[in-house]
Amino acid sequence: MTTPAAQIMDAAAYAQAVEDAVRASAAYYEGGTSSLDDDTYDRLVRGIAAWEAGHPDEVLPESPTGKVAGGAVEGDVPHTVVMLSLDNVFSPEQFTAWTASLARRIGHDVAAFSVEPKLDGLAIAARYTRGRLTRLVTRGDGTAGEDVTHAAAIVEGLPAELAEPVTVEVRGEVLMTTAQFEHANEVRTEHGGAPFANPRNAAAGTLRAKDRAYTVPMTFFAYGLLPLPGTDSELAGLLDELAHSELMARAAGLGVNTTAGTAVPGLVATSVDEVLARVQEIAGLRAQLPFGIDGIVIKADAAADQRTAGAGTRAPRWAIAYKLPAVEKITRLLEVEWNVGRTGIIAPRAVLEPVEIDGSTITYATLHNPADITRRDLRLGDHVMVHRAGDVIPRIEAPVAHLRTGAEQPIVFPSVCPRCGSAIDTSQERWRCEQGRNCHLVASLSYAAGRDQLDVEGLGGTRVVQLVDAGLVADLADLFALTRDQLLALDRMGETSTDNLLAAIDTARGKPLSRVLCALGVRGTGRSMSRRIARYFATMDNIRAADATSLQRVEGIGPEKAPSIVAELAELGPLIDRLAAAGVNMTEPGATPPPPVTEEGPDGEGAAADATAGENREAGPLAGMTVVVTGSMTGPLEKLSRNQMNELVERAGGRSSSSVSKKTSLVVAGAGAGSKREKAESLGIRLATPDEFGELVADYLG
Ligand code: IVH
Numbered sequence: 001m002t003t004p005a006a007q008i009m010d011a012a013a014y015a016q017a018v019e020d021a022v023r024a025s026a027a028y029y030e031g032g033t034s035s036l037d038d039d040t041y042d043r044l045v046r047g048i049a050a051w052e053a054g055h056p057d058e059v060l061p062e063s064p065t066g067k068v069a070g071g072a073v074e075g076d077v078p079h080t081v082v083m084l085s086l087d088n089v090f091s092p093e094q095f096t097a098w099t100a101s102l103a104r105r106i107g108h109d110v111a112a113f114s115v116e117p118k119l120d121g122l123a124i125a126a127r128y129t130r131g132r133l134t135r136l137v138t139r140g141d142g143t144a145g146e147d148v149t150h151a152a153a154i155v156e157g158l159p160a161e162l163a164e165p166v167t168v169e170v171r172g173e174v175l176m177t178t179a180q181f182e183h184a185n186e187v188r189t190e191h192g193g194a195p196f197a198n199p200r201n202a203a204a205g206t207l208r209a210k211d212r213a214y215t216v217p218m219t220f221f222a223y224g225l226l227p228l229p230g231t232d233s234e235l236a237g238l239l240d241e242l243a244h245s246e247l248m249a250r251a252a253g254l255g256v257n258t259t260a261g262t263a264v265p266g267l268v269a270t271s272v273d274e275v276l277a278r279v280q281e282i283a284g285l286r287a288q289l290p291f292g293i294d295g296i297v298i299k300a301d302a303a304a305d306q307r308t309a310g311a312g313t314r315a316p317r318w319a320i321a322y323k324l325p326a327v328e329k330i331t332r333l334l335e336v337e338w339n340v341g342r343t344g345i346i347a348p349r350a351v352l353e354p355v356e357i358d359g360s361t362i363t364y365a366t367l368h369n370p371a372d373i374t375r376r377d378l379r380l381g382d383h384v385m386v387h388r389a390g391d392v393i394p395r396i397e398a399p400v401a402h403l404r405t406g407a408e409q410p411i412v413f414p415s416v417c418p419r420c421g422s423a424i425d426t427s428q429e430r431w432r433c434e435q436g437r438n439c440h441l442v443a444s445l446s447y448a449a450g451r452d453q454l455d456v457e458g459l460g461g462t463r464v465v466q467l468v469d470a471g472l473v474a475d476l477a478d479l480f481a482l483t484r485d486q487l488l489a490l491d492r493m494g495e496t497s498t499d500n501l502l503a504a505i506d507t508a509r510g511k512p513l514s515r516v517l518c519a520l521g522v523r524g525t526g527r528s529m530s531r532r533i534a535r536y537f538a539t540m541d542n543i544r545a546a547d548a549t550s551l552q553r554v555e556g557i558g559p560e561k562a563p564s565i566v567a568e569l570a571e572l573g574p575l576i577d578r579l580a581a582a583g584v585n586m587t588e589p590g591a592t593p594p595p596p597v598t599e600e601g602p603d604g605e606g607a608a609a610d611a612t613a614g615e616n617r618e619a620g621p622l623a624g625m626t627v628v629v630t631g632s633m634t635g636p637l638e639k640l641s642r643n644q645m646n647e648l649v650e651r652a653g654g655r656s657s658s659s660v661s662k663k664t665s666l667v668v669a670g671a672g673a674g675s676k677r678e679k680a681e682s683l684g685i686r687l688a689t690p691d692e693f694g695e696l697v698a699d700y701l702g
Pocket residue numbers: 084085086116117118119120121122123124172173223297316319321
């Protein structure tokens with residue numbers, strides 16, 4: 001999808017547009033923060049180009065069109081081979097047209113395309129002399145760049161010394177991963193600096209900065225390898241002949257970081273359809289990547305094809321960027337709302353001036369917790385960079401500090417619970433109402449009664465409100481003490497609904513421990529964690545007897561989470577006792593309790609025994625397997641929710657997961673399975689239809 005070019009009506013508007021674009025481009029390449037997000041800048045430049053096409057005699061010399069880096073920057077280190085930019089396409093049709101024109105130019109169809117992510121950072125050339133990193137140069141205007149060798153030590157992925165003592169130039173992108181960006185902004189604001197608006201700006205600013213009191217790491221990914229004047233002639237000849245994919249393998253062999261180790265490695269495709277399928281696949285993985293990409297780069301793989309195609313002044317003719325929709329826009333932070341969740345957590349949420357990102361209007365963004373607001377140095381009225389990719393909840397990346405006017409106001413944190421007025425427990429990063437799950441009782445009971453927890457049919461939100469308002473239910477255990485007369489006395493409760501509800505509550509008594517635990521809403525234990533805990537300990541008594549050390553034997557519970565689970569279970573003790581007294585099941589079917597821990601500690605005999613009990617993973621047809629379920633199920637599995645499918649996987653001895661990786665053993669792909677199926681295929685992971693899977697786990701159904 002292409003966003004429309006900016007409309008330029010006359011020469012004055014054209015001159016203004018050129019001025020705006022040049023300023024924005026300079027800020028972008030010099031590591032400052034542009035007041036235009038990428039999408040707005042692209043539209044502006046396309047508008048400029050459209051106007052210039054109709055007025056070729058009035059083109060201003062400073063116009064950014066046709067220039068590498070928009071003509072914004074220069075440097076004093078000449079590049080031995082010009083560092084070009086890339087032309088863009090935005091749709092399958094445009095890409096297909098590009099391949100046709102490339103085929104015409106080289107006289108035949110391209111037999112092999114290299115397809116790799118377009119990393120959203122800055123181009124850099126790293127010169128190695130006899131294997132040692134001697135110089136780092138930015139792209140600059142393409143013919144000469146700036147010397148940034150001082151930053152070499154903080155760029156991960158560019159070793160100080162290669163695996164072989166060769167003289168070569170490695171080209172690639174320097175960027176900050178999301179984690180590196182967050183760390184950089186934290187350190188920077190701690191030192192009194194203004195936060196960077198996004199990872200790209202952060203990488204640009206950090207690369208050029210000298211003499212900072214602090215250092216923050218960045219990451220390099222190679223996408224080019226070429227000879228330098230001092231390169232041994234045999235090697236130089238070889239590098240000129242190798243296909244792009246072979247050059248990337250060489251770079252990796254020399255110890256330089258490439259995309260090969262990421263979820264979106266560069267691949268070779270042999271047809272346009274295959275390229276387009278890979279484009280979709282990478283687009284689908286974008287939201288999960290730990291670094292930003294703004295498109296996919298497609299290159300003619302063979303060196304001979306590249307040579308024949310040649311290059312224009314700005315970009316090569318043998319490569320193209322297939323741009324993906326922008327995931328970032330600048331908008332304003334209008335307000336912060338504080339919402340109390342079902343466990344009493346008080347979560348801030350940003351209210352934004354509505355902004356369209358990739359076809360959706362965004363009005364809210366997540367803010368995590370008060371400490372996060374402080375760390376990000378956010379203020380009301382700030383211009384903020386908002387990021388939204390895929391179905392992930394939009395997030396504020398950072399304020400755009402240089403757009404501050406001084407009128408911004410501090411964000412006021414609540415001093416009492418905004419829902420019930422009780423005191424707030426601020427001892428942890430996530431603040432919590434001291435009433436805990438009783439503060440938002442309706443939310444906590446509705447969750448407990450939900451399909452994936454106790455599955456009490458007929459107990460929807462409205463009914464819960466009614467029960468709470470009538471004073472009949474003040475916590476989860478009260479639900480099990482409801483009488484027929486109490487229910488009949490309620491509005492719109494006839495005999496049938498009453499009996500049905502009582503029967504559903506009775507059925508809920510027999511749910512497995514994992515469901516009961518999940519219904520309790522212990523912080524940090526969602527559905528799959530509750531299942532792991534329940535399968536490991538087998539009984540509620542064992543769980544309650546566990547200390548923080550033994551809890552950490554459950555996969556996914558670390559030293560931070562364990563004590564808070566212990567504390568919360570202690571707090572829930574009286575409620576759990578009442579539930580047990582009301583006949584609620586407190587055991588996990590099929591699970592064997594772990595043996596007692598011996599004196600030797602985790603490395604002793606106790607632990608050895610432990611490895612063969614506890615989670616009951618050794619038994620069943622899926623023993624030792626990690627299984628991902630995607631798409632809609634059919635046959636005997638049709639009625640199962642995703643949660644029930646995951647439960648089934650675990651009953652059959654497997655481990656359920658929601659994302660496909662190299663560690664996945666099996667992907668159950670039903671109708672409509674999308675990117676997960678594609679990823680499984682590209683990683684060569686075993687696939688099963690719902691029917692095949694149903695047969696495999698038949699003994700564990702129901
Ligand atoms: S190839 C001669 N490959 O995108 C070919 N560039 O918009 C030049 N980029 O200047 C570049 N990922 O900074 C290439 N896999 C990739 C890339 C990539 C990101 C950047 C690079 C380039 C810019 C063009």
